[in-house]
Amino acid sequence: MPRSPSVTLFGTALLALAALAVHAEGSAVSVSDAYARAIPPGQPNSAVFLTLNNPSGQPRALVAAASPVADAVELHTHIEEGGMMRMRRVERIEIPAGATVNLKPGGLHVMLIGLKENLQPGGQVDLTLTFDDGAQTQIQAPVRKVEAMSIHR
Ligand SMILES: [Cu+2]
Numbered sequence: 001m002p003r004s005p006s007v008t009l010f011g012t013a014l015l016a017l018a019a020l021a022v023h024a025e026g027s028a029v030s031v032s033d034a035y036a037r038a039i040p041p042g043q044p045n046s047a048v049f050l051t052l053n054n055p056s057g058q059p060r061a062l063v064a065a066a067s068p069v070a071d072a073v074e075l076h077t078h079i080e081e082g083g084m085m086r087m088r089r090v091e092r093i094e095i096p097a098g099a100t101v102n103l104k105p106g107g108l109h110v111m112l113i114g115l116k117e118n119l120q121p122g123g124q125v126d127l128t129l130t131f132d133d134g135a136q137t138q139i140q141a142p143v144r145k146v147e148a149m150s151i152h153r
Pocket residue numbers: 047076077087088109110111
């Protein structure tokens with residue numbers, strides 16, 4: 001059994017977990033189930049979906065997002081206009097006290113505009129989320145295939 005490599009891997013995993021824990025302390029809001037939508041090569045935009053949970057007694061809001069993979073990152077929602085679902089930029093995504101808010105295809109999402117690299121399944125997107133209290137949380141969203149149908153539901 002090659003012991004030292006697995007010990008090293010274990011140590012690295014612990015360090016990664018510790019790093020995540022430190023970031024999580026930055027905000028009362030926890031972020032989970034993040035994933036980025038895989039796109040065919042050549043398409044300029046994509047989106048990240050995730051779950052926000054605010055266990056505190058204070059309302060919070062997601063006010064900004066940033067990622068090294070895109071020229072610009074915006075907070076978006078979908079609205080119905082004349083029977084068509086259109087994306088609309090929003091200034092903030094409210095997370096009421098004690099509430100869970102799901103960003104999902106066809107609804108709220110983090111928009112990646114002007115991709116600098118292809119988002120292929122198996123890849124990862126680094127994302128920094130900024131909340132209205134100034135706290136920042138860094139996450140890694142795995143790239144996944146999302147059925148096109150669900151985007152317009
Ligand atoms: Cu969008």
